[in-house]
Amino acid sequence: MMKSLLIANRGEIACRVMRTAQAMGIRCVAVYSEADAKALHVRMADEAICIGPAPSSESYLKGDKIIAAAKETGAEAIHPGYGFLSENADFAQAVIDAGLIWVGPKPDSIRAMGLKDAAKKLMAEAGVPVTPGYMGDDQSADTLAKEAGAIGYPVLIKAVAGGGGKGMRKVDDPKDFANALESVKREATSSFGNDVVILEKWIESPRHIEVQLFGDSHGTVLHLFERDCSLQRRHQKVIEEAPAPGMSEETRAEVCAAAVRAGEAVNYEGAGTVEFIADASEGLRADRIWFMEMNTRLQVEHPVTEEITGVDLVEWQLRAASGEKVPMAQDELSIDGHAIEARLYAEDPATGFLPSTGKLDHFDLGDEGRIETGVEEGDVISPHYDPMIAKLVAWGEDRDEAIQGLADILDDLEVWPVRTNAAFLLRASTHPDFVDAKLDTSFIADHEDDLIPDEGPSDAHWQTAAMIAVAEPDPQPLAGFRMNAAPRTSVALAHKGETRTVDLADVEDTLAGAGFDDGERVVLFVGGEATEFSLSTRGGAAGAAGDGAIVAPMPGKVTSVDVSQGDKVAAGQRLLTLEAMKMEHGLTAPFDGVVSELNASEGAQVQVDALLAKVEKE
Template sequence: MIESLLIANRGEIACRIIRTAREMGIRTVAVYSDADAKALHVRQADEAVHIGPSPARESYLVGDKIIAAAKATGAQAIHPGYGFLSENADFAQAVIDAGLIWVGPSPDSIRAMGLKDAAKARMIAAGVPVTPGYLGEDQSPERLANEADAIGYPVLIKAVAGGGGKGMRRVDAAQQFSEMLQSCKREAASSFGDDRVLIEKYILSPRHIEVQVFGDSHGNVVHLFERDCSLQRRHQKVIEEAPAPGMDEATREAICAAAVRAAKAVDYVGAGTIEFIADASEGLRADRIWFMEMNTRLQVEHPVTEEITGQDLVEWQLRVASGEPLPRQQEDLWIHGHAMEARLYAEDPAKGFLPSIGRLNHFMLPFGIRIETGVIEGGTVSSFYDPMIAKLVVHGSDREEARVKLFDACREVRIQPVRTNAEFMARLLAAREFAAGDVDTGLIERKLDNLVEREVPDARVLSAGAVLLLAHPDKPIAEQPVLSSNGDREWVASPSTAWNPLFGFRLNAAPNRTVRLAVDGETLDIDLDATGPVEPDRYDIEHDSVWVQAEDGLAPHLFSFPASTGAHGGAVAANGAILAPMPGRITAVEVAPGDTVTQGQRLVTLEAMKMEHSLTAPFDGTVTELNAEIGAQVSEGALLVKVDKAER
């Protein structure tokens, strides 16, 4: 058995691996970048090694540094987690060549399944059904466009070396193909160093069904049943569950048998996932489920499989890597109840799901359920890595019990001032379609307006914001600047406002006092005498704004009150100044000074937190200033483009 293990990853997956390793008596070594010097996985490991600057390409993606850290600390094995170098065959081979144990499949298996076109050809030979599409070597834009026309729209462009939802674009019409192809190839080149793509038929009522497989070095391969990962946004999974709703035994047997054949076709050893796309227009049927790809690593959503099978998949990985046979044979595995997982992201659904970065001043997750996280209160969500900050995992005797548990868990999340998708997920879990198990990969997009419905602060929240501004610690309470109802700035003493940092505050205001607040870009006049005592459930004060978390809706909602009424925190100022919403790298510039643009037209593309974000024109007008160059790193709030509004 492995005695010492280096974890070539960060965040919640590093903490997850450390937990099992500790239970098995295995010594653990963490690696960390500058940004992660105080991270939770660094604190939990027995030893930690600094491997470079914050950008992943200078730290977590540098295999030589990781292998050197393993040798320097006496680690016997390297576990890659998921993401980063987990599916890099060259790194796996380098680990083996260095005399270390690679906790994962062989480099040959990774190569066989890592390129989607070659993997599909191998699956066809193994008798595994695959989605219709184009897998050819000719990558000219003309050939790809012609193949898309022949397949018939809609089609899906996918990076040959892709994974994790990156390098994928849905195209609904021929006139969109060129732009989507360029965007897909850019993202593929940036994420994987390979811009080749394939074209697939896009299934109009798709379900994303995947099967957990496991092999050992003794020739054994088993499956641990299926997961449904259909609830996705931009091809990124949001909520996963096991088993798949509506899956009958005959279909389960067929899809799981196909997954085992796929794993055996590449002599697979370790944890892997065979991903299928199902046409669910007439329910789940064995003859309408096709192979998409194989992930040659542990999946983010592996906890739901662990919950329904009672198995620890990280323990399985470590035992198999140590040369042991699989802990269980197929006849010893069965399904217990139902499990669901929600991915809690630091992002703002109300602003197009832009990642939300910053310090976690308040960080409280629900009790009584399984939590996988790599952060703690006082930690920081940086712009360098994926915005997922936790996974909420529940188990129930049936699907409805699990759904209610996860719904309640999402409503109990208390995080600020960083924004999260907790409220968005609660709305999704409460949706009629999801409750009925009527899910597909387009459900979120169809219901997006309802899922991100704008919350309106009530009088209690507005008064809380007003008093928080009055109690801002930068000045004594008696000297707070307040905007009167006619807009003239004045100094107002407030001797009857009592502030208690432990129990909130109550307001017994002097007569005729009005505060003007900026709420999400709107200006509101608040009469402090109208609402009486104010006791917010959660609140926070920052140097330029205050925050109040309301509890009255479907799920907690965080309201911000900027200290000024300008375009604070937005990506577009009222005068047409397009600002960088977060630190990142410019990957595309599609306008020049003097260009005429229309509302919604893409101007600049910014890559941050492993995603591309398009910045568009706020109205019809002319580009009068451009401060963006491809490849340039920009800071949050930097002016990228200035658009002057067209005269009407």
């Protein structure tokens, strides 16, 4: 067994790997960018070394710096986590060539599965069913558009080197194909350095089913059953669970066997995931489940598999990399109960899921369930990296119990002033259709009005905020405040331009939750949502600017400008695209009008609140 390990990653996955490794007596080395100098994974490590400036292209994606750091600190092995260089075969080979242990599959296996077109061809040869589509070498826009028409709309454009929901677009109409293709190629070039794409037939009633694989250097490849990752937004997984609801033992056996064949075809070692797309219009049937891709690394959602199998996949990775056999045989593995995981992102659903950055002045994820995070109260959410700040995992004897456990975690969560998607996750995981397992990958889009209600705080919210304002400094549960808690008889509050004076004698109802008053504002935590009330009559911050000003919602890079000054535009029309936190965000016209001002240019770096354009009504 190795004695020392460098984790070539950051955030929650670096902390996750470190916890297991240190429990095994392995000395852990962290690497960090200048932006992460005070990060949790740095504080947890036995030793840490800076590898460059904040941009990942100058730090976490610099394989030579990471290998040099391993040599400098005496680390014997490198664990890549997920993302960054985890599926980079050249980096894996460089680690091995440097005389270090690579905690992952062999470089040849990564290469075989790294490009979606080549992987599909290989899987078809191995007897694994694949989705219909185009995987040709001709990448001209005309050819791709013609092939999309031959496949039949809707189609899915996917970057061959893509992953994590990036470099993917569904196209419903031929007229939208050219813009979608351009966006995918631009995002793929930025994220993966490869703009080659494939096309796939969009499956109706699709469910995302994936199988956890594990192999060793002694020829064993086995599975640890399946996960359902159908709840997605923009092809990014949001809620995952194991096992897949509605999966019969017969279908499970066939799908898992196909996944094992996929692993055996590339002599797979270590942890990996085979992803399938299922046409669930008639339930989960083996003859309607097709191979999509293989992720040659540990997955974000691996905890749900660990929860139902009792296996520590990171420990298995470290043992396999040290040359040991897989600790268990296939027939020794079984499913125990049900597990569900939600990804907590620093983003605001109310503003189109724009990322939220800044210091975590208040950060309390409770003590229920399994919490995987890379931050603590006082840490800063940086605009330079992925906005996921935690994974919230609940286990139950059955699916209903697991769902309730997750709801309890989300309901009690408190984060401020960084915005999160907690309330959105709570609504999704408790929605009647989700509870009844009526799932497919369009679930979030189909239920958007339920998941992101367009409504302000209720009367009970205002009344509860007023009670917080007159409560004792020591925070208490909000339900059951004494009506004579303070001599004040009314409280003036404001929220997003609306002001109210709450007469405490008229308060009839308060909400169960938590909150605080810092002298300038009351922040109320109810149902995973943080609602701010200003303690003044000046009014709260406005939402979208009503004067037509288009401002940068976060620091980022302008990747395209689609209009010119003087152009007439329609409400909802895209004006420009901003790339931030590894994703593209289209900024649109708030109403019909004319572009009266344009300050953005393609390639420009902009700061938060910078005025990029202005639209005036005609």
